[in-house]
Amino acid sequence: MASSFQIYGHRGSSGTHPENTLLSFQAAQRAGAHGIELDVQLTKDLVPVVIHDERVERTTNGIGFVKDFLYEDLIRLDAGQTFSNRFQGTSIPSLKTVLEWASSTSLLLNIELKNGVFPYNSLEDRVLDLLTHYKLCDRTILSSFNHYSIQKLAQKNDKIETAVLLMEKIIEPWNYLQRVGAKSLHIEWQAVDEHLMENTQKRDIPVRPFTVNDPLQVSNLQKLGCSAIFTDYPAAAIQTL
Template sequence: MNKTLIFAHRGSAGTHPENTMDAFQAALDAGADGIELDVQLTKDFIPVVIHDETVERTTNGTGWVKDLTLAELQQLDAGSWFSPSFSTARIPTLQEVLQWVSGTQLILNIELKNGIVRYPDIEKKVLELVEQFNLMDRVIISSFNHYSLVEINQLNSEIETAILFMEGLYEPWNYAKGIGASGLHCFLAVAVPELIIGAAKAGTPVRPFTVNEDHHIQALISGGCSAIITDWPEKAFKIRTTMTER
């Protein structure tokens, strides 16, 4: 049986300020196989790594990401909200993260955050950067905006795409296949055994989010789930190691 991969949700978000280089480095150090992060565009159309459409929750700034230039965003403190010891953390550009990832063995799950704000050409801009760093075989692009995934597939059918969904869909692997996607990134609550078993038979990887409780981590690993997306990669790594050593 293939080992269940561990993806660090926004980096090691349980221990470090999410979507920062500190969180990504911590995930690598913790033994994560991959990193999940969120991408939006600045006012000057630069792909940056941040989850919310506004900066209030994770920085000392105010306003919408789409209304701030890269220079304005990079002046913000993206770490003190989590702990004063991270006051030097900044919002990274996707380019900066890809450059760092290219020096590791990590898989990178890029979530396009274009459900609320429809960023123009975000698909093209993200793909160009991934291609520039020659990371096509190590990147998965996911989104709740499935029209966006169809566009990615039309621009470059070589890159893996994954549908994000929160609902208990019936045989979602068939739907995913219909839009050219090959991964299922579902809300943990809908990662029922029927879905995991059926997807495995269909050869479709399932990577539920956000898997933080020990018993959920254990259940998904023992159920043969393709991967889990967790805020606590170090804990997940230890649980997986203990289970495989038995």
């Protein structure tokens, strides 16, 4: 990864477009984001799809768990209208659709495996297979709050970058990363401090805080030595650089 500070659109440009949709990812790209962050789960028929919540209510007009929908039924849901009427008719994309589009761009990718609540047994393999097919392994980071999953990924494919997701400060996260086999740390931005940055920089561990929507915090985290940030407003973040 380049050493310069990078801006990732969190679920795309989710402050301005319906999150985790192709429209949102395209908006992040237009805004000049270096990368996009997206969330992946499996449907009942084991198709990797891009959606954050385990349930579909918040972001679509449907009801129920992602894992209980067949793919063909899931894509009939409207994933745009809850954000704004202007986006009515936008569907939940499959990971395949997003990767196919991303492979025609130079965007970096961060795929978060949403397997903290439901383990989605074959999720790691299915995501790796698609990334390999689209030749995107070298510009993708895989992250999860389920650190068993990250360990599994690191053991399966040591070429792909893996990141541990954390909500708060833990003691010596650089040692913990080594135990898991992960290469980088994605952490809630308020948990970032000088002690963390000093120790991770010494060891060349990239730290990428989320979700940073205040321009002042964007420049603070850049000054502290973070490698990147995740933001809902990539256009605004790019302007502060």
